[in-house]
Amino acid sequence: MSISNTTNFTNPSTFILLGIPGLEAAHIWISIPFCIMYILAILGNIAILFIVKRDPSLHEPMYYFLCMLAITDLVLSTSIQPKVLSIFWLNSREINFSACLTQMYFIHSFSSIESGIFMAMALDRYVAICHPLRHSTILTNSVVAKISLAVVLRAGVLIFPLPFLARRYPYCRTNIIPHSYCEHIAIVKLACADIQVSSYYSLSVAFFITRLDVVLIAVSYNQLCAILAFYIPGLFSFLTHRFGQNIALYFHILMANIYLLVAPMLNPIIYGVRTKQIRDTLLRLFSRQGSLSFLVVL
Known part of the structure; x- marks a missing residue:
């Protein structure tokens, strides 16, 4: 199917994702680290959910928020990577208009949820440090549920x-998105209409969420690596779409993909392996499996 830059239509039935423009010849090689990071993110976050569910001693606010973070990372990475890999491996670039908007909503909403979870985890740590004797009475299961819902x-x-x-904009010039997934500004830039409302609204929401959460997180010490891995690439990706005209497009798209892969891959390590209770539970599970295997062999 030939792809034209001057397709005439008002409401496209499909969009065409280009992957990483300028690096098409390297798509196969780029897919290798992307696939590895995606697999590690899936395995790591599923392991966190399994361990917390299995060990009753981990049924506390900190680990409830950690499970919520794991679910968010699973949804966030799975929202984009299967399609990205299908572009790299199968050259499957078409995506339904509604599916594209759905993907866009999942990416941006779950990125915002992840930011909120970091804030909730910082609150849990603040209460644990400043009010250790009242921690269980302040952060009850009901309060944790309300924070999560909020x-x-x-x-x-x-x-x-x-x-x-x-969805309301007319798209009369092209349906080709120079990106590997349906990012908000990448889509609305294709509209042949005034997009200032969308642009200003998305910018306001991004700064509102980021500024509020970062300030509240800064009040309490948190895992700096996880915070930096999530916020810095995210802000870079967001701002370069609007103000980074001199930055190569392929570099911007690579950073946008890494932003949605690195955090889901690192969070199970930062918050899981480095947490003593989870590490001990994991070691007990492995030692038990090893003992069972040894008995079977005997």
């Missing part, structure tokens, strides 16, 4: 207007 609702409500506005 984090999800904040993201869902704030991000909802983005796909709604994008």
Whole structure:
């Protein structure tokens, strides 16, 4: 199927994702680290969920938030990587218009949820340090559930207007997205209409969520590696779409993909392996499996 840059239509049935423009010849090689990071993210976050569910001693606010972070990372990475890898491996570039907007909503809403979870984890640490004797009475299961619900609702409500506005725009020039997934600004830039409302709204939401969460996180010491791995590439990706005209497109798209892969891969290591209770539980599971295997051999 030939792809034209001057396709005439008002409401496209499909968009065409180009992958990483300028690096098409290297798509296969780029897919290798992407695939490895995706597999590590899936295995690591599933392991966190399994360990916390299995060990009753881990049924505490910190680990509930950690499980919520694991689920968010699973959804976030799975929202983009299967399609990205299909572009790299199978040259499968078409994506349905509605599916594209759905992917956009999942990416931005779950990125916002992840930011909110970091804030909730910082709150848990603050209470544990400043009010250790009252920690269990302050952060009850009911309070944890309400905080989690507030984090999800904040993201869902704030991000909802983005796909709604994008759907209302006419697309009469092209349906080719120079990106590997359906990022908000990459889509609305294709509209032959004034997109200032979408642009200013998304910029306002991004700065509102990031500024609020970073300030609240800064009040309490948290795992700096996880925070930096999530916020810095995310802000770089967000801002270069608007103000980085001199930055090579392929570099911007690589950073955008890494932003949505590195954090889900690192979080199970930073918050899981480095947490003594989870590490001990994991070691007990492996030692038990090893003992069972040894008995079977005997």
